[in-house]
Amino acid sequence: MNHSPSADSSMPLAARKIYVSLDTTARSKGSDNIATQVDKILSSQPDLAATLVRNGSRGMFWLEPLLEINTAKGRVAYGPVTPKDVSDIINQQCFDDVVEHPLCLGFTEELPWFKSQQRLTFARVGIIDPIDVDDYISHGGFVGLTNALAKTPQQLVDEVKDSGLRGRGGAAFPTGIKWQTVLDEPEQQKYIVCNADEGDSGTFADRMLMEGDPLVLVEGMIIAGLSVGANQGYIYLRSEYPQAQHILNQAIKNAKAAGYLGENICGSEHSFHLEVRLGAGAYICGEETSLLESLEGKRGLVRAKPPLPAIEGLFGQPTVVNNVISLASVPYILSHGGASYRDFGMGRSRGTLPIQLAGNIAQGGLVELAFGITLNELLQQYGNGCKSKRAMRSVQVGGPLGAYLPAEQWHTALDYEEFASIGAVLGHGGIVAFDDTVDMAAQARFAMEFCEVESCGKCTPCRIGSVRGVEVIDKIISTDNDEQQRQDSVNLLHDLCDTMEFGSLCAMGGMTPFPVRSALKYFPDDFLPQPSTEKAQ
Amino acid sequence: MAATNEQGLLQIATIIEQHQSLPGAMLPILHAIQDDLSFIPSNALPLIAKALNVSKAEVHGVISFYHHFRSEKPGTHVIEVCRGESCQAMGSRALEQNIKQRLAIDYHQTSKDRQYTLEPVYCLGNCACSPAMRIGDDIHGELDQQKFEQILESLNTYSLELK
Numbered sequence: 001m002n003h004s005p006s007a008d009s010s011m012p013l014a015a016r017k018i019y020v021s022l023d024t025t026a027r028s029k030g031s032d033n034i035a036t037q038v039d040k041i042l043s044s045q046p047d048l049a050a051t052l053v054r055n056g057s058r059g060m061f062w063l064e065p066l067l068e069i070n071t072a073k074g075r076v077a078y079g080p081v082t083p084k085d086v087s088d089i090i091n092q093q094c095f096d097d098v099v100e101h102p103l104c105l106g107f108t109e110e111l112p113w114f115k116s117q118q119r120l121t122f123a124r125v126g127i128i129d130p131i132d133v134d135d136y137i138s139h140g141g142f143v144g145l146t147n148a149l150a151k152t153p154q155q156l157v158d159e160v161k162d163s164g165l166r167g168r169g170g171a172a173f174p175t176g177i178k179w180q181t182v183l184d185e186p187e188q189q190k191y192i193v194c195n196a197d198e199g200d201s202g203t204f205a206d207r208m209l210m211e212g213d214p215l216v217l218v219e220g221m222i223i224a225g226l227s228v229g230a231n232q233g234y235i236y237l238r239s240e241y242p243q244a245q246h247i248l249n250q251a252i253k254n255a256k257a258a259g260y261l262g263e264n265i266c267g268s269e270h271s272f273h274l275e276v277r278l279g280a281g282a283y284i285c286g287e288e289t290s291l292l293e294s295l296e297g298k299r300g301l302v303r304a305k306p307p308l309p310a311i312e313g314l315f316g317q318p319t320v321v322n323n324v325i326s327l328a329s330v331p332y333i334l335s336h337g338g339a340s341y342r343d344f345g346m347g348r349s350r351g352t353l354p355i356q357l358a359g360n361i362a363q364g365g366l367v368e369l370a371f372g373i374t375l376n377e378l379l380q381q382y383g384n385g386c387k388s389k390r391a392m393r394s395v396q397v398g399g400p401l402g403a404y405l406p407a408e409q410w411h412t413a414l415d416y417e418e419f420a421s422i423g424a425v426l427g428h429g430g431i432v433a434f435d436d437t438v439d440m441a442a443q444a445r446f447a448m449e450f451c452e453v454e455s456c457g458k459c460t461p462c463r464i465g466s467v468r469g470v471e472v473i474d475k476i477i478s479t480d481n482d483e484q485q486r487q488d489s490v491n492l493l494h495d496l497c498d499t500m501e502f503g504s505l506c507a508m509g510g511m512t513p514f515p516v517r518s519a520l521k522y523f524p525d526d527f528l529p530q531p532s533t534e535k536a537q
Numbered sequence: 538m539a540a541t542n543e544q545g546l547l548q549i550a551t552i553i554e555q556h557q558s559l560p561g562a563m564l565p566i567l568h569a570i571q572d573d574l575s576f577i578p579s580n581a582l583p584l585i586a587k588a589l590n591v592s593k594a595e596v597h598g599v600i601s602f603y604h605h606f607r608s609e610k611p612g613t614h615v616i617e618v619c620r621g622e623s624c625q626a627m628g629s630r631a632l633e634q635n636i637k638q639r640l641a642i643d644y645h646q647t648s649k650d651r652q653y654t655l656e657p658v659y660c661l662g663n664c665a666c667s668p669a670m671r672i673g674d675d676i677h678g679e680l681d682q683q684k685f686e687q688i689l690e691s692l693n694t695y696s697l698e699l700k
Binding site: 024025027028029061062064198199200201202203204206207239240241242243277278279280281283294295296297299315356357358359360361364365366387396400430432434435438442443446450454456 | 560561562563564565567568589595598599602603604605606619621622623624625626627630658659660661662663664665666667669671674675676677678679
């Protein structure tokens with residue numbers, strides 16, 4: 001059955017759109033092949049009068065490749081779609097309402113997984129054409145900037161302080177206070193640096209945002225520039241994100257052409273220049289001082305603080321270094337007011353957190369919610385348990401330097417202070433689930449191994465401690481040692497963890513003990529000598 | 538460290554000229570050279586050092602610090618297998634052993650026929666669909682041995698078509 005536009009169709013022809021994501025994960029699941037197929041059908045059936053839009057992802061990755069068709073009543077979703085399904089779907093879907101189809105999921109925004117979220121920062125991700133400035137504006141883009149242009153720098157910083165926004169990179173330092181420090185420095189060359197070196201395993205919120213709504217990051221950085229008096233910004237992007245690089249560069253080019261970047265932005269006396277710089281595969285460059293060294297063209301060695309980067313940062317100048325999500329939250333704060341953002345959340349954790357469900361999880365993806373939801377709710381209601389359909393045994397929150405949490409701690413609410421109180425970190429909001437085949441001694445060993453590979457080498461406890469850590473864990477699990485020797489090695493490991501924690505300049509050496517100690521504490525049986533390989537994966 | 542020929546040196550000189558006035562030009566120059574030549578030849582070092590007014594040792598120090606930069610020419614396809622925790626949770630430990638066996642090389646090595654170079658990578662941001670690997674600018678997810686074989690086959694088909 002071929003659908004042809006008719007007089008009774010309530011959808012104007014120009015608005016007929018078919019959406020297929022260009023997000024890295026959607027592409028890894030074959031969305032490019034779907035897009036090619038859509039293109040083929042649209043060009044062979046011009047009477048359909050629809051256009052293909054490559055959008056970001058809605059973040060429901062188990063449903064990718066997702067194909068959406070807009071109707072008079074909202075977007076209808078199909079997924080996961082294979083190329084051979086495309087023709088059927090397009091010809092059956094009538095652009096008016098939901099139709100019967102085995103792959104039809106109904107209206108995208110009515111799907112419970114999506115509908116229950118509080119998407120402030122990700123409001124446009126998966127909805128707009130990421131590099132289309134007009135599409136961005138028609139969905140509320142640049143309202144924050146317009147408001148910002150009418151305010152003084154101090155008013156802008158106050159608004160951000162008022163929002164309660166804390167750095168989403170992991171350290172959770174109040175963004176407004178950081179900005180105040182840079183604003184208070186005398187007028188001189190200042191910089192805005194976006195930390196887009198999202199290296200934690202289990203995190204992809206920055207990537208999704210940069211691929212799905214890069215202009216919100218651009219807008220956030222311009223506002224940061226206005227707030228502290230900086231006219232130059234850099235996005236330090238990890239080289240593992242080629243698609244994000246491609247999209248960011250196009251978005252920056254388009255924003256410049258539309259007068260939002262460069263000299264006299266929006267006809268004002270302000271200027272802001274923005275450039276993407278690529279990292280080169282070094283986890284440590286996600287640490288802000290190491291990142292600055294790298295941007296300056298050096299080895300990414302961590303700097304001692306003080307001086308703070310806010311006072312002596314890039315090229316020795318006052319510099320704001322913020323994570324992608326922190327900066328991308330600013331346009332909302334300026335368009336809706338700091339108080340509106342602060343109304344979300346709990347305790348001292350205000351606003352929303354884009355949470356990433358990863359690892360062995362049935363429904364992996366991005367969930368943006370106000371702080372306060374518990375891990376259990378996320379793992380079960382959103383994640384729907386393990387992908388392997390086995391029992392879930394352990395989750396690691398906050399990346400490779402985050403603690404491993406056993407089931408009895410999953411009642412913990414996502415809140416910076418709640419997590420700190422159980423010796424864990426929320427970090428960048430990545431949650432990696434493991435099923436009951438996991439060997440926690442192997443995970444602890446990997447934490448040390450990762451530190452060995454990625455340590456910048458500046459601090460001895462990190463550089464050498466990590467090597468010793470691997471050796472000591474090997475001794476603990478070895479069947480060659482007697483119980484006394486084993487116990488001695490466990491004590492030595494604790495001692496080593498203390499040395500690393502208190503003797504390292506940054507979180508690399510300082511927090512590698514978190515996953516190690518938590519594995520040892522909550523999963524001690526995994527560290528018993530095991531002659532059989534039954535548990536080893 | 539491997540060197541390049543006259544042609545390569547000319548390309549390098551052009552790249553340096555295009556980038557040297559950037560603040561913090563070192564990484565952009567190294568990236569551009571590796572993008573063009575697939576590695577950073579040893580005889581590029583004196584040129585970069587001179588242009589940026591630093592010592593050759595400093596240039597070498599930067600190249601050796603970052604996992605991404607290479608001093609040797611890699612195989613036709615660089616296969617980067619993710620070793621991150623999310624991928625481990627989905628069986629990447631066994632997968633990486635199988636891949637090493639299948640290609641008969643370890644990490645940081647190139648196969649005898651110069652087709653493949655195998656590298657570890659720590660997260661590709663594809664963690665909702667682990668395990669993942671990267672070949673060129675393509676990220677592949679939900680890998681298993683069978684899918685790996687299919688991808689390998691498609692690479693061979695592609696390179697044959699080129700010849």
